[in-house]
Amino acid sequence: MTTHTYASTLQWSGRTDDYDGYSRRHDLTLSGTAVAVSADPAFRGDGALPNPEQLLVAAASSCQLLSFLAVAALAGVQVLEYRDEAEGVMPDDQRPLRLTTIVLRPRIVVQGTTVERVERLLHKAHQQCYIANSLTTDVALEPVIEVR
Known part of the structure; x- marks a missing residue:
């Protein structure tokens, strides 16, 4: 039996002392390719980035x-x-x-x-x-x- 595994790496840094103000942007790395990702704008994210x-x-x-x-x-x-x-x-x-x-x-x-x-x-x-x-x-x- 073969088991396939799929990995990704996620990285975020910042401060969450203000719910409305902290950055939802984070970096997702898949197969060595980094993609900047955020929350949907409805959830205070950056609409210019994928969610x-x-x-x-x-x-x-x-x-x-x-x-x-x-x-x-x-x-x-x-x-x-x-x-x-x-x-x-x-x-x-x-x-x-x-x-x-x-x-x-x-x-x-x-x-x-x-x-x-x-x-x-x-x-x-x-x-x-x-x-x-x-x-x-x-x-x-x-x-x-x-x-x-």
Whole structure:
């Protein structure tokens, strides 16, 4: 049995003696690449920086893409383009506060196949996506498929 592990490093420094005034900015390092991250502006963060909620939505989107490309390649389907405008929803009135839904909206251009076949492959990839499988959040697909 193989066990995969994934590491990240997070670093923050500052003072929290004033709840409204302390910096929410921190540095996240993944595979040697540092990314400055903050809280969402609604939580007193810096809107110019990515936040953990965006990172979670991006992880779900990326996982779906990679799963789909693998499934499509194994099925002999030629994928020419894939663009996803994913969105996560976190209502203020539900507790515990959490992303309740992530909607993935891939626009996919393929060649030499049918829309129905691509939809089946998308569903198969969605079932195999380890990020979506790891979440209690509903991850939905709303694809637009173009066959050339």
